[in-house]
Amino acid sequence: MCGIVGYVGDKTAVPLLVEGLKKLEYRGYDSAGVAVLDEGSLTVKKSVGKLAALESKLGDEMPQTTVGIGHTRWATHGRPSDRNSHPHTDCTGKIAVVHNGIIENYLELREWLSGQEHAFSSETDTEVLPHLVEEFYTGNLEEAVHRVLGMVKGSYAMVVLHQDEPDKLVAARKDSPLVVGLGDGEYFIASDIPALLNHTRKTYILNDGEVAVLTRQGVKITDSKGNVIPKQVFQVNWSAEAAEKGGYDHFMLKEIHEQPRALRETISSRLAADNTHVILREVGMTAEEINKIRNIRIVACGTASYAGMVGKNVIEKLARIPVEVDIASEFRYCDPLLTPETLVVIISQSGETADTLAALREAKKNGCRVLAVTNVVGSSVSREADDVIYTWAGPEIAVASTKAYITQLAAMYLLALYLGQVRGTVGQELAQELIAELKNIPGKVQRILDGAPLIRDLSQTFTDVEDAFFIGRGLDYAVSMEGSLKLKEISYIHAEAYAAGELKHGTLALIVDKVPVIALATQESLFEKTLSNIQEVRARDAKVIGMVFEGNNQMKKSADYVLYIPRTHQFLAPLLSVVPLQLLAYYVSLARGCDVDKPRNLAKSVTVE
Ligand code: F6R
Numbered sequence: 001m002c003g004i005v006g007y008v009g010d011k012t013a014v015p016l017l018v019e020g021l022k023k024l025e026y027r028g029y030d031s032a033g034v035a036v037l038d039e040g041s042l043t044v045k046k047s048v049g050k051l052a053a054l055e056s057k058l059g060d061e062m063p064q065t066t067v068g069i070g071h072t073r074w075a076t077h078g079r080p081s082d083r084n085s086h087p088h089t090d091c092t093g094k095i096a097v098v099h100n101g102i103i104e105n106y107l108e109l110r111e112w113l114s115g116q117e118h119a120f121s122s123e124t125d126t127e128v129l130p131h132l133v134e135e136f137y138t139g140n141l142e143e144a145v146h147r148v149l150g151m152v153k154g155s156y157a158m159v160v161l162h163q164d165e166p167d168k169l170v171a172a173r174k175d176s177p178l179v180v181g182l183g184d185g186e187y188f189i190a191s192d193i194p195a196l197l198n199h200t201r202k203t204y205i206l207n208d209g210e211v212a213v214l215t216r217q218g219v220k221i222t223d224s225k226g227n228v229i230p231k232q233v234f235q236v237n238w239s240a241e242a243a244e245k246g247g248y249d250h251f252m253l254k255e256i257h258e259q260p261r262a263l264r265e266t267i268s269s270r271l272a273a274d275n276t277h278v279i280l281r282e283v284g285m286t287a288e289e290i291n292k293i294r295n296i297r298i299v300a301c302g303t304a305s306y307a308g309m310v311g312k313n314v315i316e317k318l319a320r321i322p323v324e325v326d327i328a329s330e331f332r333y334c335d336p337l338l339t340p341e342t343l344v345v346i347i348s349q350s351g352e353t354a355d356t357l358a359a360l361r362e363a364k365k366n367g368c369r370v371l372a373v374t375n376v377v378g379s380s381v382s383r384e385a386d387d388v389i390y391t392w393a394g395p396e397i398a399v400a401s402t403k404a405y406i407t408q409l410a411a412m413y414l415l416a417l418y419l420g421q422v423r424g425t426v427g428q429e430l431a432q433e434l435i436a437e438l439k440n441i442p443g444k445v446q447r448i449l450d451g452a453p454l455i456r457d458l459s460q461t462f463t464d465v466e467d468a469f470f471i472g473r474g475l476d477y478a479v480s481m482e483g484s485l486k487l488k489e490i491s492y493i494h495a496e497a498y499a500a501g502e503l504k505h506g507t508l509a510l511i512v513d514k515v516p517v518i519a520l521a522t523q524e525s526l527f528e529k530t531l532s533n534i535q536e537v538r539a540r541d542a543k544v545i546g547m548v549f550e551g552n553n554q555m556k557k558s559a560d561y562v563l564y565i566p567r568t569h570q571f572l573a574p575l576l577s578v579v580p581l582q583l584l585a586y587y588v589s590l591a592r593g594c595d596v597d598k599p600r601n602l603a604k605s606v607t608v609e
Helices: 013-022 051-058 106-115 128-136 141-149 240-244 251-257 259-270 287-292 302-319 354-365 380-384 403-423 428-450 452-462 475-491 500-505 524-538 574-591
Strands: 003-008 031-038 041-048 067-073 095-100 156-162 169-174 179-182 187-190 202-205 211-215 218-222 295-300 323-327 342-348 369-374 387-390 467-472 494-499 516-520 543-549 561-565
Touching (some): 003 095, 003 156, 003 169, 003 211, 013 031, 013 051, 013 067, 013 187, 041 051, 128 141, 128 156, 141 156, 141 169, 179 218, 251 259, 287 403, 295 302, 295 354, 302 475, 342 403, 354 369, 354 380, 403 428, 403 574, 428 452, 428 574, 452 574, 467 475, 467 500, 467 524, 500 524, 516 524, 516 574, 524 543
Parallel strands (some): 295 323, 295 342, 342 369, 369 387, 467 494, 516 543
Antiparallel strands (some): 003 067, 003 187, 031 041, 169 211, 179 187, 211 218
């Protein structure tokens, strides 16, 4: 994820900026840069790769300036490169901007700015910002930034530096964190608290819509209309380690809580404002090519393959194309039946999983078009695929995947709707209903997260459990697979997922007194059937934890405990039902004293066969 650091004071800025960026390295990045005012003129140094590469570019003779901004970039729009690194500048080279988040309407703005004779030098969404500031600057940077904020849509934490107002930084935030550090005659700005801790523990936490102006004389905070607002000092008492986790005890918990934002960033720019259609510019297939697709093979490993199972279900429903889901390690050796009319969809958070990459190459060798869903711009998968849908989850640090999975699900819905709309297999009414509801999903995920203490209480009953089962039908079965994997990988409880109707064909023999059975029943059309399967396990004295939409009064008669999730369209239920399962796995792991973020025997990126 990108990191921001800014400084105004009386010390040499460059070492402070680099030191601050180093404190944000744990978040992952692929390039870095700084902008400072050197003898009155703006100097920008940036480099792809690690901070050491930037440091060697900066050399020993660093500018002695005392004002500057720095950035570590995790690529979203445009691959990692010197050109795409931040800070970005305007046409005059006087304005520099660092930015985290995504400017959703950047294409529109870029087009408009090009019409005003602005020339762009990167592929990023961010670059519209310095050009917009240039466009509106009439001698007052703060005013220009306010005007820019009125034009941009999306999420941002940004800091702007202008050569003509040399002792000033102007910063703004919406849906992406930004913190002001209050020193003695010196002020800092950063996207995350760890970057400040060596210098101060007194901070202002900026809220959405607020703008901060930092000078050596102090910090002024205004609201979106420019009115000065009083701000309370937040004293940071966290240790440096806790600060890296944003105050959460583990990266996994932090990442679970980042899901509303990750979802918003992944979907919002891809859904038309009037809900009529999905916009997937990154899919380069023509309508003719899409109409020619005879079958789809989704290929992935682990969690990513379970996202693929949801994808199969929704693509078949909405685009009416037959889909198979293959485990990548099997696909490469099974002599798959592929034709040029087969679309191969590769899902990989890291984009580097050895088996998945080999499967991609196998598909290309067979002449198939390959569409990748990945979280890492510039990864091997993204470079070798024909089309890439990026999930904008930001780097995932915990081994157990959470926010990457949920954004992979989002990508599956976008793809299914897109293929359906091009092929004319999805009715306009249903498409509109699903698109409108997709926009509500981040808020509903947030509501589930707000109820986390209830799941923490439930987890206490799992401390001595040895086996657990997850059951569900249709989409609930696909999510059960992911719930089961989450529980086993971080709590070491033996867990299995079954299609609810399949239990009695063997597995029911394992259902004995007090064995937990987590039964997902969000698919209303299959509800009665799932309820019968629940009765089967109850009759064997299993401990049933049911999951249904709010307002369902039937489950409580059949289950020992009921997890309620906000009501949504049943097609979209996986985006919500997985969240309590992630929280359950997390709290059970914690209660059993396991190493949540680094479970035994597992690695984050599996680059060996
Ligand atoms: C489990 C988990 C793994 C990964 C799998 C594929 O929580 O994270 O099952 O999903 O190793 O990794 P990527 O998506 O990087 O190809």
